[in-house]
Amino acid sequence: MAERCGQCHAPPAPSRHSAEEWPSVVERMRVHMVRQANQILSDEETRIVLDYLMKHARTES
Numbered sequence: 224m225a226e227r228c229g230q231c232h233a234p235p236a237p238s239r240h241s242a243e244e245w246p247s248v249v250e251r252m253r254v255h256m257v258r259q260a261n262q263i264l265s266d267e268e269t270r271i272v273l274d275y276l277m278k279h280a281r282t283e284s
């Protein structure tokens with residue numbers, strides 16, 4: 224559990240939520256994980272990387 228849930232913050236104590244609350248919390252964490260995996264390069268980072276690469280790109284083929 225610490226391995227899966229301690230990647231972005233300290234693994235939470237189970238006493239933090241009731242058994243009724245936990246499913247919706249974990250569902251929200253799954254959304255965070257998907258988002259993070261899909262956002263390895265943000266729009267801003269993509270722009271900066273592309274800007275640099277294109278500026279220093281090979282001029283002749």
Ligand code: HEC
Pocket residue numbers: 227228229230231232235239240248249251252255256259
């Ligand atoms: C991809 C990163 C990431 C992972 C992995 C992750 N979390 Fe989170 N967690 C967050 C973020 C961001 C917040 C703050 C925003 C929020 O509360 O949704 C948070 C907040 C929390 C909170 C405090 C908010 C609340 O409702 O009590 C708990 C508890 C929690 N996470 C439990 C877990 C559990 C359990 C797991 C494993 C299934 C997990 N987290 C894995 C990103 C993550």
